[in-house]
Amino acid sequence: MRVKKLVLGFVIPIVILVLWYTATTFMNVPTTILPKIRNVIVTAVDMSKTGQLPVDLGISIGRVVKGFLVSAIVGVVLGSAMGMSETAKELLLPTITTIRQIPMIAWIPLIILWAGIGEASKVIIIVIAAVLVGGVGLFIGVFLGLAGKKFAVEVDEKEVAVREQLPGNNCGGCGYPGCDGLAAAIAKGEAPVNACPVGGAPVAAKIAAVMGEEVGETVRTSAFVKCLGDCEKTTSLYEYAGEEDCKMAALMQSGGKKSCGFGCLGYGNCVKVCPFDAIHIINGIAKVDQEKCKSCGKCVAECPKHLIEIIPYGQHQVGCSSKEKGKEVMGACKVGCIGCKKCEKECPAGAITVTDNVAHIDKEKCTNCGKCKEVCPRKVIA
Numbered sequence: 001m002r003v004k005k006l007v008l009g010f011v012i013p014i015v016i017l018v019l020w021y022t023a024t025t026f027m028n029v030p031t032t033i034l035p036k037i038r039n040v041i042v043t044a045v046d047m048s049k050t051g052q053l054p055v056d057l058g059i060s061i062g063r064v065v066k067g068f069l070v071s072a073i074v075g076v077v078l079g080s081a082m083g084m085s086e087t088a089k090e091l092l093l094p095t096i097t098t099i100r101q102i103p104m105i106a107w108i109p110l111i112i113l114w115a116g117i118g119e120a121s122k123v124i125i126i127v128i129a130a131v132l133v134g135g136v137g138l139f140i141g142v143f144l145g146l147a148g149k150k151f152a153v154e155v156d157e158k159e160v161a162v163r164e165q166l167p168g169n170n171c172g173g174c175g176y177p178g179c180d181g182l183a184a185a186i187a188k189g190e191a192p193v194n195a196c197p198v199g200g201a202p203v204a205a206k207i208a209a210v211m212g213e214e215v216g217e218t219v220r221t222s223a224f225v226k227c228l229g230d231c232e233k234t235t236s237l238y239e240y241a242g243e244e245d246c247k248m249a250a251l252m253q254s255g256g257k258k259s260c261g262f263g264c265l266g267y268g269n270c271v272k273v274c275p276f277d278a279i280h281i282i283n284g285i286a287k288v289d290q291e292k293c294k295s296c297g298k299c300v301a302e303c304p305k306h307l308i309e310i311i312p313y314g315q316h317q318v319g320c321s322s323k324e325k326g327k328e329v330m331g332a333c334k335v336g337c338i339g340c341k342k343c344e345k346e347c348p349a350g351a352i353t354v355t356d357n358v359a360h361i362d363k364e365k366c367t368n369c370g371k372c373k374e375v376c377p378r379k380v381i382a
Contacts, residue, residue: 083142
């Protein structure tokens with residue numbers, strides 16, 4: 001790598017030398033405009049032998065040093081004044097900006113008339129060039145420095161520390177606008193330390209250590225699709241040849257081609273938005289891999305049928321969302337809930353209610369005893 005950089009650094013100088021040699025050797029460019037390379041080398045050697053070259057170099061370097069010393073003093077004074085004083089800025093900046101627009105070559109005749117053609121005129125030209133650039137540059141630097149202090153936003157150290165512990169998925173599953181929003185809420189005490197569904201208990205413990213709090217009970221959750229009516233358990237009412245998109249298909253007749261208008265359409269909008277590869281279309285319906293699911297909620301927001309919800313990990317749920325009566329459900333799906341209320345009557349915790357012809361399990365009350373699953377005649381409780 002270093003050799004490559006070294007070689008590249010010599011490319012342009014070599015090209016310039018080749019063009020110089022070509023122009024003076026084959027194109028008959030006058031030596032008054034561009035001397036030959038050989039003549040330049042010979043003259044440099046002769047001037048070195050006579051001692052003239054060091055003298056001339058010393059004079060040129062002296063002019064540059066004197067010019068830059070003067071310009072540095074003037075530039076620092078003007079730049080600092082404009083940067084720290086609004087009055088000085090309004091007084092000086094318009095004039096300096098106007099002078100900057102004048103090309104340096106235009107100043108040369110005027111300087112020669114004012115200062116002659118001697119040493120002074122050469123130093124003045126250097127001073128003008130350096131002051132304009134250095135003064136304005138210093139002004140900008142001072143101005144930005146002062147502005148940075150004046151408009152600086154104080155950052156809560158706890159917020160920064162909490163943000164470093166969050167996974168950075170920015171999924172929004174916590175209910176806040178990304179990990180930055182959640183970190184700010186936790187630091188202010190507006191959100192619990194275990195609010196990140198993706199990080200779970202390990203991240204909650206780290207955040208609790210930062211906040212100096214105890215970690216509350218962290219309940220693991222996952223998404224669940226309330227539809228078990230796959231291709232073998234439902235039929236198609238018609239052939240759908242449109243875009244394979246759940247939102248588009250849901251606008252079609254009967255809410256989609258399936259015999260159940262409440263079921264999963266199976267075109268995978270939820271699959272596309274899942275950042276954890278935790279949901280897939282299997283046999284025409286979406287299935288959630290609970291081991292991979294982080295409960296970010298993106299699939300919940302994406303489903304046009306509102307079939308997906310976040311539930312406690314491993315908890316029993318009713319895999320049906322149909323509001324049709326039993327007879328219609330049985331004609332449309334082999335596993336759909338018919339609202340028979342057997343599960344409701346059997347549940348010892350009173351966690352199941354049948355509303356709109358379909359059973360619902362209260363996530364807070366459910367003890368996951370499994371009795372509802374045992375008595376369900378349609379085997380729709382997963």
